[in-house]
Amino acid sequence: MSLRGLQTGTRGSASGVPVQSARHVIPARSRGALRVSAVAEAERTATSSSPAPTGDITNKLKYLFGKEAAETPKDAYHGTAWSVRERLIDSFDKTHEHWKKEDPKFIYYLSAEFLMGRSLTNTVYNLGLEGEYADALRQLGYDMEKVADAERDAALGNGGLGRLAACFLDSIATLDLPGWGYGIRYKYGMFKQVLKNGYQAEQPDIWLTSGNPWEIRRDGLRFEVGFGGRVERKKDGNKEVTVWTPSEKVWAQAYDNPIPGFSTPTTSNLRLWDAQPISEFDLGAFNAGDYDRAMLDRERAEAISAVLYPNDSTPEGKELRLKQQYFFVCASLQDVLSRFKATHGTKFELLPDKACFQLNDTHPTIAVAELMRLLVDVEGLDWDAAWTITTKCLNYTNHTVMPEALEKWPVKVMAKMLPRHMEIIEVINEGWTKWLGGHLKELKAEERAKRISAMSIIHENPWNKEEMLVNMAYLAVVGSSAVNGVAAIHSNIVKDEILNDFYQIFPSKFQNKTNGVTPRRWLAWCNPELASLITETLGSNEWINDTEKLSALRAHASDPTFQKKWAAVKHAKKEKLAALIKKIHGDSVNTNALFDIQIKRIHEYKRQYLNVLSIIWRYKQLKKMTPEQRKKAVPRVCLIGGKAASAYDMAKRIIRLVTAVGDVINKDPETKDLLSLYFLPDYNVTLAETIIPAAELSQHISTAGTEASGTSNMKFQMNGCLIIGTWDGANIEIAEETGVDNVFVFGVRADEINQLRKERKNFKTDPRWDEIMKDIEGGMFGDKDYFKPLVDSVNNMKVGNDWFLVANDFAAYLDAQEEVDKVYKDQSEWLRRSIMYTAGSGKFSSDRTIREYAEDIWHVKPSRPAA
Numbered sequence: 001m002s003l004r005g006l007q008t009g010t011r012g013s014a015s016g017v018p019v020q021s022a023r024h025v026i027p028a029r030s031r032g033a034l035r036v037s038a039v040a041e042a043e044r045t046a047t048s049s050s051p052a053p054t055g056d057i058t059n060k061l062k063y064l065f066g067k068e069a070a071e072t073p074k075d076a077y078h079g080t081a082w083s084v085r086e087r088l089i090d091s092f093d094k095t096h097e098h099w100k101k102e103d104p105k106f107i108y109y110l111s112a113e114f115l116m117g118r119s120l121t122n123t124v125y126n127l128g129l130e131g132e133y134a135d136a137l138r139q140l141g142y143d144m145e146k147v148a149d150a151e152r153d154a155a156l157g158n159g160g161l162g163r164l165a166a167c168f169l170d171s172i173a174t175l176d177l178p179g180w181g182y183g184i185r186y187k188y189g190m191f192k193q194v195l196k197n198g199y200q201a202e203q204p205d206i207w208l209t210s211g212n213p214w215e216i217r218r219d220g221l222r223f224e225v226g227f228g229g230r231v232e233r234k235k236d237g238n239k240e241v242t243v244w245t246p247s248e249k250v251w252a253q254a255y256d257n258p259i260p261g262f263s264t265p266t267t268s269n270l271r272l273w274d275a276q277p278i279s280e281f282d283l284g285a286f287n288a289g290d291y292d293r294a295m296l297d298r299e300r301a302e303a304i305s306a307v308l309y310p311n312d313s314t315p316e317g318k319e320l321r322l323k324q325q326y327f328f329v330c331a332s333l334q335d336v337l338s339r340f341k342a343t344h345g346t347k348f349e350l351l352p353d354k355a356c357f358q359l360n361d362t363h364p365t366i367a368v369a370e371l372m373r374l375l376v377d378v379e380g381l382d383w384d385a386a387w388t389i390t391t392k393c394l395n396y397t398n399h400t401v402m403p404e405a406l407e408k409w410p411v412k413v414m415a416k417m418l419p420r421h422m423e424i425i426e427v428i429n430e431g432w433t434k435w436l437g438g439h440l441k442e443l444k445a446e447e448r449a450k451r452i453s454a455m456s457i458i459h460e461n462p463w464n465k466e467e468m469l470v471n472m473a474y475l476a477v478v479g480s481s482a483v484n485g486v487a488a489i490h491s492n493i494v495k496d497e498i499l500n501d502f503y504q505i506f507p508s509k510f511q512n513k514t515n516g517v518t519p520r521r522w523l524a525w526c527n528p529e530l531a532s533l534i535t536e537t538l539g540s541n542e543w544i545n546d547t548e549k550l551s552a553l554r555a556h557a558s559d560p561t562f563q564k565k566w567a568a569v570k571h572a573k574k575e576k577l578a579a580l581i582k583k584i585h586g587d588s589v590n591t592n593a594l595f596d597i598q599i600k601r602i603h604e605y606k607r608q609y610l611n612v613l614s615i616i617w618r619y620k621q622l623k624k625m626t627p628e629q630r631k632k633a634v635p636r637v638c639l640i641g642g643k644a645a646s647a648y649d650m651a652k653r654i655i656r657l658v659t660a661v662g663d664v665i666n667k668d669p670e671t672k673d674l675l676s677l678y679f680l681p682d683y684n685v686t687l688a689e690t691i692i693p694a695a696e697l698s699q700h701i702s703t704a705g706t707e708a709s710g711t712s713n714m715k716f717q718m719n720g721c722l723i724i725g726t727w728d729g730a731n732i733e734i735a736e737e738t739g740v741d742n743v744f745v746f747g748v749r750a751d752e753i754n755q756l757r758k759e760r761k762n763f764k765t766d767p768r769w770d771e772i773m774k775d776i777e778g779g780m781f782g783d784k785d786y787f788k789p790l791v792d793s794v795n796n797m798k799v800g801n802d803w804f805l806v807a808n809d810f811a812a813y814l815d816a817q818e819e820v821d822k823v824y825k826d827q828s829e830w831l832r833r834s835i836m837y838t839a840g841s842g843k844f845s846s847d848r849t850i851r852e853y854a855e856d857i858w859h860v861k862p863s864r865p866a867a
């Protein structure tokens, strides 16, 4: 497990002065105003022999990059990152030596996506090295923040699901839980979004070109992964064994990404797999002049981990995606089993006491069949013993109610790519449906057959009777110990609707685990000014690890002096965001305006469309006002950001509508100081870290019952941003914690949706709605042909149109927006609410979520190495 010997570069202090290891101290940026906790202070005094950063940074530049000095912030970033990496590896080694000795139960978080963002700031802060490195960089003539800006985001995820996985890793490490993430080292992450004449264009995200200091290639640690081929039964003595001979094989090469916890010596791990060819190069083909064929194996293999699917809940049934899923699951399970065997030999009955796996959505569900294959075919266990172990080890998190995102693979595709797994799934399904038959024996034969058919893992495609499908969510439920949704309302929808049949049979399997976000990245590190004010007010920074302590801010919510300080921080953050808007769009925005933000993937259910329609209405109202009336209007800067899946046509049209409306209103001299609208391209973690602290109002306006949880709502809440939202996902719990009256809640409720959908074609639309629709159709914002399908999708009531009930919620939304204006005019009330949001955000730390998973599902206990 040790990584010693893999460290690169040179060591030793250039100045010769030993430097203190400052892990767990409060960030230097906030120091002075803050009081260091006793524990942190004690740990801080534990010195290490790490080299002085200034010399080390220049050494890294010299020996790794061939540069005498840092000429650009990028150089300074490289030198710093490679220097910090060594401290990280030391911590990683200590942690893993400790865990190896202790042999605790591990949680393995299997996720096709990890949206990590940048690492430098998070690493130095979590390791408590920020002061040291900021000082060192200052001596070299650089500012830490600018240097951190030179890092590229690791965007190995689409959105909420991948970012959740990243927050979970931070909390797992911070809580000292023995746990790793497992995923894919995509060569090209989430695409880079650019605007071309207001339309989204996608460019590849080539993020690894300058090397990645945050990963360690584990030479020699690789596993074979096979695809296709044939399955045969053979005799082994008097036992019949199954032998799968794949027609294609690749290596899965391990890369480790150490994950430092905060205020603890624990550094955990995200192990990502890179696909590589079994045979490097076909020299025979090359010598025969067939250069293409010579490279073929490499290209085919590398394609597996090449691209993250830019696919967020759209039906993209691509074979390559299944290949990716199997690839990382197969390598991860082999890896865990090989470590288990090194300690426990073949006592596989102990496996559930030593390892459990969380399936982050259905993407890793093939793990059910793969663990069975490894235990039965490779390790020789009998089926029943293997099934008991498998179901004890696996747990499944459902993330979506969108039917199109609940993965179903055609049996034909599965049988061709993974023939042995298809057989295993068939056997599992046979056993499952047989068991069901017995369990439901009280029912009449016809009813029983209907129920069994409805719950069969393998079923007919309802749209194409010729095709049989493997329902991955059903496989995950049958193969898991626990199934959870990600917010209270969503878990209820999972139980009452999506998986209701299963819930009736296994009620105790179903749980809720409301999502959370790490308060380190999403408050303490991205908003150090607010963090500092909070620490100063609460008298300690313990809230960073115990966010329930934020509730003490409630006592200060109405204090004018505190409100003034609070407002000053928000204003400074707005100025910073305004500078970014200026950089992107060349325009100066009014920083006294209300900053109104909607940033998330562009999707019809998230209803950016509704937001734009209300902006159009606001603009029309402003145009009608006299100059006197305009003086009383609340000025707004509206910002929308988010990527549309490349094949998601309607989402792309929504982006274009945003930019087209912005083009008109931002140029209108009469109103531009009162209303502007900008689309912020290439929304990613780093952009979120700048936008969220500056936001005053954020929009979470999905059709009730469609957003499983949301996590950006929690980040905004932590940063004192008011929410306008529907009664959906985690908005509900956020409102409960913040005080429902402090939230601008509007719109229909989830239990009304089905009926309203049925009645939508008879719904009488609001006259303001009709007017705006005519404006768009009539070309007020240009591009009228391009916008026609968008207008038709909500207006021309064919079956299924306006599925997300934009028209139904339109009037209530405008009312809620009016209420926003009213409250904003009373700045003292607005600030009181803002403080109440942060004060109420304690529940939404991912530390709370992870503690619940650890106690209720994983049964994994903390194991902290010595400092």
Ligand SMILES: Cc1ncc(COP(=O)(O)O)c(C=O)c1O
Pocket: 158, 159, 160, 161, 163, 599, 600, 601, 683, 684, 685, 688, 709, 710, 711, 712, 713, 715
């Ligand atoms: C880059 C990115 N994408 C997507 C999300 C998820 O956003 P939401 O919860 O609004 O869907 C986040 C959360 O902060 C994020 O940082």
